[in-house]
Amino acid sequence: MELTGIRRNGALALIIIAWLCVIVIGGIGFYDHGSWHPTAIAAAATLIPSYLVYSGRIDATTRMLLGGTLPVYPAIMLFQAAGSSLQMDIHMLFFALLAAIVVMCDWRAIVTGTAIIALHHLGTNFLMPAWVFPDGADLPRVILHAVIVLIEAAVLIQVSLQLERMIERQAAARREAERLEQDAAITREAIAAKQTLVIGALGEGLKAMARNDLTARIDQPFPPEYEQLRADYHGALEGMRSSLDKISGVATRIDESAGDVSHASNDMADRTERQSATLHDTVSTIRSVSDSISETANRAVEARHVLDAAQGEAEKSSGIVERAREAMTNIESSAREIDQIIAVIDALSFQTNLLALNAGVEAARVGEAGKGFAVVASEVRALAQRSAEAAQDIKTKIGTSNEQISLGVSVVSETSETLERITARILQISEFVATIAGSVESQATKLREVNSTVGALDGITQQNAAMVEETSAAARSLAEQSRTLAQEISLFRLGQAGSVKAAPKLARAA
Template structure:
């Protein structure tokens, strides 16, 4: 047990400097194992420990601030040695452990110096050399979270250090008063012994007074010793229940008040650590659920994007087919129009053939009349030849032949006329059929035109659908990318929440070393999830 706060601080100097020398080989070994620049980290950490040791030898009373800053610097070197590794974020817990260890100085300035070094380190290197602070680069959100926790711990520790320092000061003053009272009692005893020869009557009273003063002094010293021993053992529930003499009662009251304030401070730390741990666990659980849902949503969007790709390809193929069908229908329409023109030409040719047949029938009629006249002339010639007798016999033969030729010509003319008549009927029937064919082809051309219009509208609609589906597909792909980015951010938030929970657990474990009442006062209500 230390008799004064200065003894406590001198002992703390040895502890902090020893921790610096321990961190030097730890940093070197860690850098060597993960294949980092181990020589540089080891020399830097050993250099900090050596510089603080030399400063301690030269100025033992003023080394606290330098030792606190060097301890945080060594922890920063240890964190930087794990750059790019998953353990780098876990090494940040060493900051809070080292900051809590500075409470041994019972000096709020040492704690403030350590907190300032960590704050400057995080803020500066997060922009200049982010890989030396957090794995994967700088993160302003992480810096803010660590700063809030660091400030909270530093404020609580500074408050506790100030209270402990005040308590030590009051205890020292009380001990000094007790020593002074004891010295006064001893002076009184010596005075009483000097005057014993002349004051034999008052000897008994003086002895009684002496014993009373000694008993009171012993009672005060023993009570304070027991209380301080319990405090040094971490029992913050220690109270001086036995009443002191009237002139020492203020000392007992101050001791109990200081112990009660210290207990309430530690109880607040435990409560805050539990609340932080509970909130961090809830945040981590919610982040895990959000991460799973985001992954499911990303998978669904990916499947949707794939399906839209297939639909877009199908619609594009349909649009291409509709356009090809429109081209085929357009070609069919041209062929139908060409066929209609050919049929019109055929109808015109049939009409000309019918006109030619009628003219041939007229010519055959003329030939029939000529044959009839020739037959009459041949008959008259035969009659005249018979009248001429022997002289007209040759002429009668010629007349007979001409008559026979005329009859054959008349028969041939009648046959040709019959054939021409039959051909005229057939040509008329053909003209009628060709006309019907032309009308049918005109109707076909009209229907093909309507089909061409419909197919063109279908092709245009399919093309518009393909464009729209392509736009929808692009939007879904962008949503898929955004969802993947959100999933990555949720993973980072989840890692930060787990780190916060682990740090709160470490803080609670550190505070659990002290013994306090089971139901601390002023416990804050938990925030609903």
């Protein structure tokens, strides 16, 4: 804002303060039921500066008039407060209103207000002391107030001068900025014209590039400061043409390589698939063999259990045969003892027969008296004869029985030896079967491990097959994309053979 505008705003603010003071004076008069003359004087003193300010005349005279008017209001308030305890406090209003004058940034208005305050204090101190101090005339106090007012005025004048210079410098700076802005606008227009030329030429070149034409050059020279831009455009154009040539060649080579990769991937996929099928069959076969061996191992374990049971039964049979052999031996011993008893019986029968024979001979010798005795002797001899025959028969049967018992003992002994040999063989067979069962179980375990390993290998082979299939698909996709890239590049005009060579053929697929 210019200094004039600041001073106008400051004057308007002071006019508002002045009318507020008039209202306060009227309020004091109304409150004290005093005369209306102070209010009229204050209003009359305010009318002239108010008219000048609102009419737009904010010259030095108006500012000085306004600066001299403001001290009038505290002077009237001192008159109204004569004899009151507030009379001394109202002196502060002089300092406040004097400080308010600085808003107009005019040291002359401050000097005018200071002069009015000084004249008021000196005049009333000598002429009407009661209008200025409650205790009457007091020259030292007037001098003290004068010193304070002068110090304040000096400070306010200095502030006003600095504000005025600062505002003037700001105004000058603003004017200089406006001038520079005008120069800058002229410069911008010139630059805009150059830029329009440059942008138009570049736009045409870029439009040609958008149409895939890389042969469009900018022949019109640019302003010197933009000439490098034209050179950069041509360099970028050449770079793009060179890059597209290289990309076209790379696309062709990628297409060929992708075809080779796709073919190799398909071959590998076929081999991997066959390998996977073979491994799958191998896994099935090994699983079947493993199950068969596991079944054999189970049967071997069962055979071992049967042999263990047979061994137990053979051992029991051996014990039974041993007891039978012992019983037969005992029977043989008993038979021999019976044979001895029969021999004794036979001897007794012979002796009895001899005694009976002798008794018969003696009875015959005796004659008729020994006839009864002869009969008894005959009966005894017959009985002895039958006893001898029975004993002989028993001896014969016992001999035959002894022969059978001896044969039975021999057979039982051979049976016992045979059972012992069978038991030993069964024990050997049990050990062999246990060894076979352990070996078969170990083979079954190893086959299960082999089956697991081959199964894992089968899974890996299937994963490889899937990966090879993905690789083959990726190779086919790469070939298709390289063909698309070559087709897109062929749309550009590069200024060599009219356009990039035709897109390469799609890579072969298996």
